[in-house]
Amino acid sequence: MLTGTGRRNGAVALVLVCAMLLSLVLALSIGPTTIPVSSFVPSDLSSALSALLSGENAAPFFPDATAYLIVYSVRLPRVLAALLVGAGLAAAGTAMQGLFRNSMADPYIIGTSSGAALGAAVAIVFLGGMFLPVFAFVGATGATFLVYALATRNGRAPVETLLLTGVALSMFFSAILSFLMYSAGKSLHQIVYWMMGGFWTVGWGDIYLSLLIIAGCFILIVYAKDLNVLSLGEEDAVHLGVNVETFKRILLFVSSFITGIAVAIAGSIGFIGLITPHVMRLVVGPDHRVLFPTAMVAGGIFLLWADTITRTFLGDMPVGVITAFVGAPFFVFLLRRRSKV
Amino acid sequence: MIRTDRLAAGYGAEDIIRDICLDAAEGEFIGIIGPNGSGKTTLIKAMSRVLAARTGAVTIEGRLLEDYDPKELARTLGVVPQETSVRFSYTVKDIVMMGRFPHHTRFSRESPEDYRVVEEAMAVTGIAHLAGRPVTDISGGERQRVIIARALAQQPRFLLLDEATAHLDINHQVEILSIIRALGAGVTKIGVFHDLNLASAYCDRIILMAGGEVRAIGTPEAVLTRENLREHYGIDALIQTHPVTGRPMVLPLEGTARRSSSSTGSPATPSKRVHLVCGGGSGAGLMYRLSASGYEVTTGILCDGDSDTCTASALGMNVLCIPPFSPIGPAETAALREMVAAADVTVLTAMPVGPGNLANLEVLCEQETTPVMIYIPEGGEFTDYTDGRLDAVLRCIEEKGAVRVARPKDLLSSF
Incomplete structure (x- = not known):
């Protein structure tokens, strides 16, 4: 039985990785101008690589210099950012659903998104948008710290209290945000744009930043077995030898760190962190050792395609619009199909 | 040996249990009885470190409960809670395997020994045929047996049971309690019982709790008396001797109290x-x-x-x-x-x-x-x-x- 499941999940993982690689190549090719895959490949691979490594311009080694510029300077960072942000949100969503034992939880559930939005709005209104990613990151992680601190009594922070405190704090932040938006005047449009999320301004600098998402995801995968036990409930986890309070702290802060980076890069994109873990749990089962990596890859692919569609066909509409527009009906479809079985 | 020394614990400002002194000798099966709200579950929680002691102490084999590392404690002490609701569709075998968690280091994988212990725990509790089923699809009684199997897979030397068999049919109650008693001298068992006759039939000693305190402690014959039942449960009951096992049997009398x-x-x-x-x-x-x-x-x-x-x-x-x-x-x-x-x-x-x-x-x-x-x-x-x-x-x-x-x-x- 177990080997059967193992083999099936292995196949799922293989399909996902292949789909990711294929999506990556296709997404580089597709865009307002379609670029044939053949022009990605340098005519002289070794000198192109050595030029890249020594920091020189590798363009001369490619068949088409314009195509090189579009693919490697514009599209590649954007594609990689979409993959990493999608993966990060999916991983953080998986962690939150496991912690709260609720497949309705998402990375933003404990005030992360409203904290980030508040931070971004402060940067936009008072600093003209300077340091916006920093403010968004600080808002996201700061909100989590605050929720945790408020929910803790006698060294314990029960998940129910965390959840409720998160909801309360979200509302409080939203109120301040609404006030800022109300009094923002011309920059209101900018705040709204940021909140819907998108990859318009992504460059290579963001990619180096988003490598931190991978580091965070790695920590989550290392703790996957503990999360399995914790997802049975806090008391059961105590009985089975999980250091529950410490582990919850790790889980919350790593997740909010990942989410904070994702939000700093692309704004608060919704639905990825909710639907991906849910769908992948239906496919590979609830074991977080399998669920984390597969949900990450699936979340990356999902966000990559949502972004490719918007920049190719929809005049760069905020990608958050697409994820929710496609994701919500799909989610309902899944729920209805599942309840029939 | 597990003992509590003037233990007090509770939620919020109030102590639910106070002044609890008890000790269980190696291999003993102790039953905790008492009317609803007497603090039985709180006692189990305090003894399993889910709830911190306000005053007093719990010691296991001479060491304070607080001094145990979480995994070490889980290898020493297994707990079967009153009810476990599993939200995600882990298979029965996955859940029982989680009983092996305290035996693993962070990066170790399941060993053949783990599989052997898990298979045995499932066989003993009669759930081997459910191994591949999602735990969300089985009945409440079956799920409780899964949780008992999970506790057995921990291979603990002490087992705390909080009304572990309350949701089971009589045949499974008897079966599971017989299994638990048959764990023998190597495992000390402390269980909360609703059913006085089951407590009487299986336990070496019985602790009667009421109002958060221990009111009586001793053999079933010494604790299950007409006076104790009248005073702490408010019922009148006949106490007779089981014709086969010789244990006291409680026959409540309707309305006499x-x-x-x-x-x-x-x-x-x-x-x-x-x-x-x-x-x-x-x-x-x-x-x-x-x-x-x-x-x-x-x-x-x-x-x-x-x-x-x-x-x-x-x-x-x-x-x-x-x-x-x-x-x-x-x-x-x-x-x-x-x-x-x-x-x-x-x-x-x-x-x-x-x-x-x-x-x-x-x-x-x-x-x-x-x-x-x-x-x-x-x-x-x-x-x-x-x-x-x-x-x-x-x-x-x-x-x-x-x-x-x-x-x-x-x-x-x-x-």
Whole structure:
């Protein structure tokens, strides 16, 4: 039985990785101008690589210099950012659903998104948008710290209290945000744009930043077995030898760190962190050792395609619009199909 | 050995349990009983470190509970909680395998030993056939057995059970408790029980809790007494000995504890006195009915060891007794005459009559002071072992005005 499941999940993982690689190549090719895959490949691979490594311009080694510029300077960072942000949100969503034992939880559930939005709005209104990613990151992680601190009594922070405190704090932040938006005047449009999320301004600098998402995801995968036990409930986890309070702290802060980076890069994109873990749990089962990596890859692919569609066909509409527009009906479809079985 | 020393714990500002001192010797099976809200579950939580001790301490094998590393504690102490709701569709085998979590380091994978222990735990609890099923799809009773299997997979030396079998059918209750008891001297077991008779049947010692404190501690015989049940559960109950296991058995009596304030039931006339002539269990039901309705009941002549004798003495009645299988002598007959004369009414129940107890009926036939009623419930009859002498005596009693009644209600209303 177990080997059967193992083999099936292995196949799922293989399909996902292949789909990711294929999506990556296709997404580089597709865009307002379609670029044939053949022009990605340098005519002289070794000198192109050595030029890249020594920091020189590798363009001369490619068949088409314009195509090189579009693919490697514009599209590649954007594609990689979409993959990493999608993966990060999916991983953080998986962690939150496991912690709260609720497949309705998402990375933003404990005030992360409203904290980030508040931070971004402060940067936009008072600093003209300077340091916006920093403010968004600080808002996201700061909100989590605050929720945790408020929910803790006698060294314990029960998940129910965390959840409720998160909801309360979200509302409080939203109120301040609404006030800022109300009094923002011309920059209101900018705040709204940021909140819907998108990859318009992504460059290579963001990619180096988003490598931190991978580091965070790695920590989550290392703790996957503990999360399995914790997802049975806090008391059961105590009985089975999980250091529950410490582990919850790790889980919350790593997740909010990942989410904070994702939000700093692309704004608060919704639905990825909710639907991906849910769908992948239906496919590979609830074991977080399998669920984390597969949900990450699936979340990356999902966000990559949502972004490719918007920049190719929809005049760069905020990608958050697409994820929710496609994701919500799909989610309902899944729920209805599942309840029939 | 696991012990608690003046342990107090609770939620919020209030202590739910206080001053709990107990110790379990190696391999012992201890049952915790007590009415709802007496702090049984809180005690289990405090002993398993889910709840921190306010004052006092829990020690396991001489070490303070707080000093255990989480995984080390889980390898030492297994807990089966009252109810576990699993939200995600882990398979049964996945859940039982989580019992091996405390035996793993962070990066170790499941070893053949882990699989062996898990298979064994599933076989012992009778869930091997469910191994691949999602735990969200099985029944509540099956799920509880999965959780018990998970605790067994931890291979603990101490096992805490919080009403672990309360949701199971009687066959599974007995099966699981037998398995737990059969864990033997290597595992010390402490379990909360709702069912007093199960606690009595399986536990070496019983702890009675009420109001957050330990009220009694000792063998089932010492703790399951009529006085303890009346004081802490507020019920009146017969305590009898299980005919096979010899353990005490609790038979609750309906409504008797509220006798004094009873406004329901038959209109009782407390001053009335009833004498019951019965035997072989024919009078037990009536005794309870009558005493519950407030009558003062006497009974006899009965043999020691007759089930009616046991019931009557358990209910605290005045019983006229002779040694088993001995004839009724003139002294007893005189005593019976006095008792019958003192009663307002005498009830004779349908029962087997032989030379040994015919004298009872003859006394009723001879006397004329007290009215007699003959109680023959549906399906009951007088069985004659006297070569026909019974008929004559019965006819004599009836000729003196005795009436036959078939229902206890009619009996009571005619008094």
